[in-house]
Amino acid sequence: MSVALPAADIARALTRISHEILERNSGSDSLTLLGIPTRGAHLAKRISAIIESIEGKPVQTGTLDITLHRDDLRLRPPRAIMPTSIPALGIEGRNVVLIDDVLYSGRTIRAALDALGEVGRPKTVQLAVLVDRGHRELPIRADFVGKNLPTSSNQSVSVKLTELDGSDEVVIDS
Amino acid sequence: MKHLLSINDLSKVDAISILDTAEKLARVSDGPMKKLPTLRGRTIVNLFAEDSTRTRISFEAAAKRLSADVINFSAKGSSVSKGESLKDTAQTLQAMGADAVIVRHSASGAAQRLADLEWMSGSVINAGDGTHEHPSQALLDAFTIRKHLAKGADDLTGLRVAIVGDVLHSRVARSNVLLLTKLGAHVTLVSPPTLLPVGVSSWPVDIAYDFDSLLESVDVVMMLRIQLERMSDLFFPNAREYSRYFGLTKDRLQKLKPGAIVMHPGPMNRGLEITADAADSARSVIVEQVTNGVSVRMAILYLLLAGSAGEIAL
Numbered sequence: 001m002s003v004a005l006p007a008a009d010i011a012r013a014l015t016r017i018s019h020e021i022l023e024r025n026s027g028s029d030s031l032t033l034l035g036i037p038t039r040g041a042h043l044a045k046r047i048s049a050i051i052e053s054i055e056g057k058p059v060q061t062g063t064l065d066i067t068l069h070r071d072d073l074r075l076r077p078p079r080a081i082m083p084t085s086i087p088a089l090g091i092e093g094r095n096v097v098l099i100d101d102v103l104y105s106g107r108t109i110r111a112a113l114d115a116l117g118e119v120g121r122p123k124t125v126q127l128a129v130l131v132d133r134g135h136r137e138l139p140i141r142a143d144f145v146g147k148n149l150p151t152s153s154n155q156s157v158s159v160k161l162t163e164l165d166g167s168d169e170v171v172i173d174s
Numbered sequence: 175m176k177h178l179l180s181i182n183d184l185s186k187v188d189a190i191s192i193l194d195t196a197e198k199l200a201r202v203s204d205g206p207m208k209k210l211p212t213l214r215g216r217t218i219v220n221l222f223a224e225d226s227t228r229t230r231i232s233f234e235a236a237a238k239r240l241s242a243d244v245i246n247f248s249a250k251g252s253s254v255s256k257g258e259s260l261k262d263t264a265q266t267l268q269a270m271g272a273d274a275v276i277v278r279h280s281a282s283g284a285a286q287r288l289a290d291l292e293w294m295s296g297s298v299i300n301a302g303d304g305t306h307e308h309p310s311q312a313l314l315d316a317f318t319i320r321k322h323l324a325k326g327a328d329d330l331t332g333l334r335v336a337i338v339g340d341v342l343h344s345r346v347a348r349s350n351v352l353l354l355t356k357l358g359a360h361v362t363l364v365s366p367p368t369l370l371p372v373g374v375s376s377w378p379v380d381i382a383y384d385f386d387s388l389l390e391s392v393d394v395v396m397m398l399r400i401q402l403e404r405m406s407d408l409f410f411p412n413a414r415e416y417s418r419y420f421g422l423t424k425d426r427l428q429k430l431k432p433g434a435i436v437m438h439p440g441p442m443n444r445g446l447e448i449t450a451d452a453a454d455s456a457r458s459v460i461v462e463q464v465t466n467g468v469s470v471r472m473a474i475l476y477l478l479l480a481g482s483a484g485e486i487a488l
Contacts, residue, residue: 068202068210068240068476078481080191081198086206118207 004149004157005170010130013146014043017128018050020144024126025095032060032094032122036112037082040100042163043130047099060087064098064119069111086119096122097144101159103129106140131170133157177289177298178474180307181352189353190328193317196466196473203239203469212480213242216273221263222301223249223279228440228464229301229311233276236471242479245272260284261293268294274479275299282306297478305343305404311439312349314470315396316357318463322435323393331358336388338364338420339398339447342371342409346439347398351379362388366420368409385420389429396437397422397448413446424451435459 005013025031028051035044041063048061065082073079098112109127116125128144133151147170151157155174162168175183184192202210218237222230230246237244247267260279267275274297277285282304289298302308316330323333335354341347341363354361355378362380363370374381382388389395400416410416417423422436430436436448436458444450453460 068212073212073480076481078477081195081202081476083198084202084205084207090206114211115207118209120206 001171001173003169004172005131005147007168010146010168010170013130014046015050017144017146018047018054021047021097021126021128022051022054024143028055028057028059030095030123032062032087032089032091032096034062034064034086034091034096034098034112034116036098036100036108037063037065038164039159039161040098041082042161043101044099047128060089060094062087064112064115066108066111066115069114071107071111084115090120091116091122092120093123095124095126097126097128099128101130101161102157103127103132103140103142103145104135104157106136106138109140110138130159131157175478177285177300178309178478179285179289179298179300181309181312181349181356184309184353184356186329186356189313189316189356192313192470192473192477193320194328195477196313196317196470197321199472199476200466200469203472209239209241211241212476213237213240216242216479217271218242218244218274218276218475218479219267219270219272220244220246220248220301221267221275221277221279222247223260223277223284224302226278226302228467229278229308232464232467233299233301233310233471233475235468236475239468240472240475240480242273242475245270260288261291264288264293268296272296274475276301278302280304299474299478302345304345305348306345307349307352308345308439309349309353310467310471310474311346312353313474314463314467315346315350315437315439316353317470318437318459318466319354319359319394319435320357321466322459323433329357330354333359333394334362334392335359335394335396336362336364336382336385336392337396337398338385338422340369340400340409341365341374341398342369343401343404344398350396351377355379359394362392364388364420366410366416385426386429389426390431392430393434394437395422395430395434396439397442399439399441400443400446402443417446417449421446422448422452424449427452427455427457430457437463440464 033044035041051059062085065084126143129142130146132145133149276299278301284303285300438460
């Protein structure tokens, strides 16, 4: 087990991602942040707080559960369904930023795009992740990446967050 | 878990996970996503060898919201009315590739038999078998009670429920007794002695013959339908006498404690076991039971069919 990203690096990465999101979208007025439960939802809250402190006004933030849109439901026992909350202004015509902890096969994001399609038609959909560990199985890439972690597919990457695990760190188990 | 045949198949944890899943699915259906792709490509057969309105429609709506293909099969107008046996019917459904069969039958144990004899490989969901059980109804009743009265708790500990009426013929009552007591509620059956089943003294419930004595202490009044189609004997002298002693009238409604709710599994005999005043009052959650039924049945279908043939793992 090795620590790939200590707490201070996670904080810096989230601050940088927040600035990059604002730069790309010329401010926060058109933005809607949607975190993918469980850890993506907590990261979305943190990014939302950072953007609010930069811009001085709150940004539309919610969660998008993708469980019911997964393509691997048949392969394992049923999963618990997590809450979805779409912010008041909806996603129609907005610049939506999906936020997740780890980008791996890309299947979660494919499911998220399907789930978004059920809700409405955003102007753009962008993707922010804390860790990109490679090994994509679908043509999907992230717009904002905290850290690229080259891994082998038999390693596992776990993101720990204070809200759930008591401390912030990203560790690689092999 | 592959089948849902009886509340006895569920542990308390399983039951709570079904209710929790239903709560989340209810929020999804209230939200912008009306239709979910979760069961796309699965075939679900509604095999109804006995009449039903809301259970069949509710399962159909639940399956369709999860994008499953639904085939409705009722005894009238099918080969069942020509005398085809349950076995041949089941094998026909198997040959068509049904992933699940939702079965309603007038014979107690019909669903169990379908599941045990492996005439077909899919899941079997009991939607009411004779006077035995109706598990999805009990789950939606527990869901409705929990939503109104549990004050954020997982289970129903400390709540007092009166189940009033024809317990003898009621599969709803049997499933509810099993489930509500499993979830910690205290259940009292209120019925004329002629409408209580043999052996009821061994059930984990109290028995009362005087409805009025309970009105001020219960949190939930669940009225059962007088099943006119099963009334081959004289169980009570006449309908007026039954209503006078066991009907939920306006007077009885007013004696209920604040916050108490009135339930009925439907279809109601207005004026017999429940008056229109009671059925349409602000305490009545009867229409809401129907709405909740769809969410609870979505949860059942999701947990039984969405994953690999594994157990409920939450």
